[in-house]
Amino acid sequence: MVNDSKSLLSALSRRHFMQLSGATALALGGLGHRAFAAEPISTAAIYTVPVEQQWVSRIHVAAEAAQARGDITYTYSENTSNSDYERVMREYCEAGHKLIIGEVFAVEDAARAVAADYPDVAFLLGSSFKPKADLPNFAVFDNYIQDASYLSGIIAGAMTETKNIGMVGGYPIPEVNRLMHAFMAGAKEMQPDIEFQVAFIGSWFDPPKAKETAFAQIEAGADLLYAERFGVSDAAKEKGLLAVGNVIDTQSDYPETVVASALWHFEPTLDHAIAQLKAGSFKADDYGVFSFMKEKGCSLAPLGTFEGKVPEAALKLIAEKSAAIMDGSFTVEINDTEPKSS
Structure with a gap:
C-alpha cells in the first residue's frame, strides 16, 4: 500500500511538473528553453x-x-x-x-x-x-515544388504531338493542385493551345486505379501523361508514350518513358x-x-536517357526561367484551386 501511494504521488508530481513546463513553454513562445x-x-x-x-x-x-x-x-x-x-x-x-x-x-x-x-x-x-x-x-x-513542376511542364509542352496531355492525381487538394497548375502553365509556354485531361483517383496509393485512369485518357487522345501518382508511367510505358514524373525521379525504372521529373528535396x-x-x-x-x-527544395531531374531528345527551344526557355526564378525576377504562380480539364 505504501509503494502504491508513493507511485501515485510520483505520478501526480510528474503530471504537475509537465503542466508547469508546458505553461513555461507557452510563455516563452516555443521550445527555446x-x-x-x-x-x-x-x-x-x-x-x-x-x-x-x-x-x-x-x-x-x-x-x-x-x-x-x-x-x-x-x-x-x-x-x-x-x-x-x-x-x-x-x-x-x-x-x-x-x-x-x-x-x-x-x-x-x-x-x-x-x-x-x-x-x-x-x-x-x-x-x-x-x-x-x-x-x-x-x-x-x-x-x-511549383518551380520545378513549371519547368517540367515546359518539356512536356515541347514533346507532345497531339497537344493533349493526360493528368492523373490523388486528391484535388492544394499540394496537388498547385503542382498541376504550374505544370500546365509551363506546357502552355511551348504550345498555348494544349488541352489537358485532369482526373483524380481518390487515393494516395492505388497504382492499378491510376493506371486504368491513364489508359482512359490515352484512349481519349493524350500522347503524354503527367504522373502525379504511381501507375501512370506504367500505362505510358505499355502504350509507348511519354510521361513526366512528380516528386521523385523514376527514369531508371522507365528509361524510355519518363522524360522529365519535378523533384522535391525535403x-x-x-x-x-x-x-x-x-x-x-x-x-x-x-x-x-x-x-x-x-x-534548393526542388529541382528538375537530369534528362538522362532523354539527353539530346528535348527540343533546343525548350532547353533554352528552361535555362532562362530557372535563372529568373533564382534571382527573383520571375515567380511561378501558386494556384491551389482544383484544376479542370480543358
Whole structure:
C-alpha cells in the first residue's frame, strides 16, 4: 500500500511538473528553453502510406541522411490509418521522442490536440493549414515544388504531338493542385493551345486505379501523361508514350518513358528544423518556403536517357526561367484551386 501511494504521488508530481513546463513553454513562445546541441535529437515519423510512396519517400530519405550524420536518431511507422494516427503520435511522445514528423492532412484537429498536450515536443508536420501562435511547438510544411513542376511542364509542352496531355492525381487538394497548375502553365509556354485531361483517383496509393485512369485518357487522345501518382508511367510505358514524373525521379525504372521529373528535396526543411532545435529556438512556423527552388527544395531531374531528345527551344526557355526564378525576377504562380480539364 505504501509503494502504491508513493507511485501515485510520483505520478501526480510528474503530471504537475509537465503542466508547469508546458505553461513555461507557452510563455516563452516555443521550445527555446531547451537546446539539443550535444546530442542527437530523438525523432519519430508517422506515415499513412508506405515509405516507397513518392511524397513520403522524400521525407524518409532526408531523415535517414540526418541520422547518418548523427544529427538525429530516427524511427518511423508506415501505413498508419487516420483513425490510429493520434494514438501512434501519443505513444511516440510518451516514449521520449523530441521531434515528430509526418503528414496530418486528414487528422489536423487530432494532431494539434496531441501537440497541445506535449509542449516539450517539437512537431514538424505536412499540413494544408498554417501554424498558430497558441500552439508554439507545431510547425507545418508542404511540398511547394511549383518551380520545378513549371519547368517540367515546359518539356512536356515541347514533346507532345497531339497537344493533349493526360493528368492523373490523388486528391484535388492544394499540394496537388498547385503542382498541376504550374505544370500546365509551363506546357502552355511551348504550345498555348494544349488541352489537358485532369482526373483524380481518390487515393494516395492505388497504382492499378491510376493506371486504368491513364489508359482512359490515352484512349481519349493524350500522347503524354503527367504522373502525379504511381501507375501512370506504367500505362505510358505499355502504350509507348511519354510521361513526366512528380516528386521523385523514376527514369531508371522507365528509361524510355519518363522524360522529365519535378523533384522535391525535403532536406532543407528538416535541416532547418534540426538547426532550430539545436539552437533552442524551434517555434510554430511555416516551412513551406524551404521547398522553393531558391532554397534548393526542388529541382528538375537530369534528362538522362532523354539527353539530346528535348527540343533546343525548350532547353533554352528552361535555362532562362530557372535563372529568373533564382534571382527573383520571375515567380511561378501558386494556384491551389482544383484544376479542370480543358
